[in-house]
Amino acid sequence: MDNYEKINLEDYIQTGEGGTALTYNHKDGKTLAKLFMPGMGAEQAEREFKVNQVVYEMGLPTPKPIRLITDGTRYGAEYELIQNKRSFTRIISQEPEQLEPLSVLFAKLAKELHAKEADTSRLPSMKELVREQIARWQGLPEDLRGMALQALDALPDATTCLHGDLHIGNIITDGQRNLWIDVGDFSYGCPEWDLCMIFHVGQHLSEQRADNVFHLKPEMLKKHWEIFAREYYGTTDPAVLENKQKELYPFIALKQLYIIGKIHNGVGAPLDAIVAMTRRLLG
Numbered sequence: 001m002d003n004y005e006k007i008n009l010e011d012y013i014q015t016g017e018g019g020t021a022l023t024y025n026h027k028d029g030k031t032l033a034k035l036f037m038p039g040m041g042a043e044q045a046e047r048e049f050k051v052n053q054v055v056y057e058m059g060l061p062t063p064k065p066i067r068l069i070t071d072g073t074r075y076g077a078e079y080e081l082i083q084n085k086r087s088f089t090r091i092i093s094q095e096p097e098q099l100e101p102l103s104v105l106f107a108k109l110a111k112e113l114h115a116k117e118a119d120t121s122r123l124p125s126m127k128e129l130v131r132e133q134i135a136r137w138q139g140l141p142e143d144l145r146g147m148a149l150q151a152l153d154a155l156p157d158a159t160t161c162l163h164g165d166l167h168i169g170n171i172i173t174d175g176q177r178n179l180w181i182d183v184g185d186f187s188y189g190c191p192e193w194d195l196c197m198i199f200h201v202g203q204h205l206s207e208q209r210a211d212n213v214f215h216l217k218p219e220m221l222k223k224h225w226e227i228f229a230r231e232y233y234g235t236t237d238p239a240v241l242e243n244k245q246k247e248l249y250p251f252i253a254l255k256q257l258y259i260i261g262k263i264h265n266g267v268g269a270p271l272d273a274i275v276a277m278t279r280r281l282l283g
Helices: 042-057 088-094 096-114 126-136 142-154 192-204 207-214 218-233 238-247 249-263 272-282
Strands: 012-017 021-026 031-036 065-070 075-080 171-173 178-180
Touching (some): 042 065, 042 075, 088 171, 096 192, 096 218, 126 249, 142 272, 192 207, 192 218, 192 249, 207 218, 218 238, 238 249, 249 272
Antiparallel strands (some): 012 021, 021 031, 031 075
């Protein structure tokens, strides 16, 4: 806990909400604070901050990590605030005609990221992060845990750079540069660990959730995936694209367990709907 500096939220203005954290801009206009939801431990926030430092030191375009922070209840970190920045999703919400060109650009940038070899001595394996979360989740039904770990073992290994939370809301631009944000789960492994969630959120988010997280309608997220998949995979063949989507099913199931288990810090039972979806995708 000694690594954390206490902040006064009266010095900040809330500017964003994600699945696991809220973001706040400092009133001086120079930094951005990201605080994880209550229940997510200080150790997890520190691990993600250290990964952010590695990514920044690798030279990948991302805001500079500054310090670990707490408001007394929640934990997180403070980062350089990119001036005049907008996320790709914010641009699309305000300028719908940008959906096509920004989805094409996003696919290009994702392919460039996935072409990079990771420094495995400094970054974690996504496959092992998922394994650790599934193994430690106390409330997970034992038969589902066994099914998940067996499916995980069957997936291939790779040393490709992964964003870890890749979606079109996690890239920003200041008009000159495109920068990756929320890189706390940056890791290495098969690109499908990144691709699966782009596909999943494009198919299953409610209208309220799509608006809260992405500022977009669900149908726009579905269209984004169609454009992204065409550009990323380099084909418009429906049969090929359908097969590519089916290849993502086990990754979706396992990544969902990882994300939800992390949010709840490995405590409590998953919702029945999550259990049913996991069984269906792994079956």
